[in-house]
Amino acid sequence: MFGTKRVTTCGGVYNVHRLSCDTGVIVVKDALYGCRDSDTCIKGRPHSQISNTHCSLEDTLDIIKLSCDGKTECELNPRVFSKDPCYGTAKYPETTYDCFPAIYCDTCEGSLAHLQCDEGKIVFIYGVNYGRHDRTTCYYNRPTSQLQRIDCSDHSRKVANSCNGKNSCTISTTNSEFGDPCVGTYKYLEVAYTCILQPEQLPNN
Numbered sequence: 001m002f003g004t005k006r007v008t009t010c011g012g013v014y015n016v017h018r019l020s021c022d023t024g025v026i027v028v029k030d031a032l033y034g035c036r037d038s039d040t041c042i043k044g045r046p047h048s049q050i051s052n053t054h055c056s057l058e059d060t061l062d063i064i065k066l067s068c069d070g071k072t073e074c075e076l077n078p079r080v081f082s083k084d085p086c087y088g089t090a091k092y093p094e095t096t097y098d099c100f101p102a103i104y105c106d107t108c109e110g111s112l113a114h115l116q117c118d119e120g121k122i123v124f125i126y127g128v129n130y131g132r133h134d135r136t137t138c139y140y141n142r143p144t145s146q147l148q149r150i151d152c153s154d155h156s157r158k159v160a161n162s163c164n165g166k167n168s169c170t171i172s173t174t175n176s177e178f179g180d181p182c183v184g185t186y187k188y189l190e191v192a193y194t195c196i197l198q199p200e201q202l203p204n205n
Helices: 060-068 158-163
Strands: 003-008 017-020 025-035 073-076 092-100 103-108 112-116 121-131 168-172 188-197
Touching: 003 017, 017 025, 017 092, 025 060, 025 121, 060 073, 060 092, 103 112, 112 188, 121 158, 158 168, 158 188
Parallel strands: none
Antiparallel strands: 003 092, 017 073, 025 092, 103 188, 112 168, 121 188
16 A cells, blocks of 8 residues: 555664565655664663663665665665664664555666656656566576576666656666676666656746
8 A cells, every 4th residue: 555654673683674565666755773762662671771862873864765765675684774873772773654656667787778758747766776686587598607696786876867857768777887786697777766747847037
């Protein structure tokens, strides 16, 4: 279902922070890694670990958006938050996100990705990944050695920078365009986007 969701994951580094959409893709609105009140994730914690309610990691929103935007589901180990914003305080990740309908485009390495909207609409990118997450996408005529690594990711902003606001857009899916996040692996470009109404141009004064 579409709509805003909020997920809070207690348990420190032992529990995975998981976001998911039954329909549509994740678009992160707000995120915290730290402690913002004296009621959340307090079970079994001594007072000394929950008394600081002004604890937050500054880059949390960027970290979670890069990892999760445009995906139908996303799992984050709290270890991705490598900095400790408040030593001695019990911290937790909390994310607020929406599920939005999206158009999906998977393009194999060496090919061209074509994003297209109807007349009067423009592209808006939700999320992009250049790499490999499974062994079945873009596998035809590829040796097994090029399909083994499935933890290969580069969440590039280049597609959004090139395509947002255009009616159509073509992207070259190559290492020279995106860099090579996993040498020797045959990669593909995943794009989740939508088409929005083009804002009407304001009349000249």
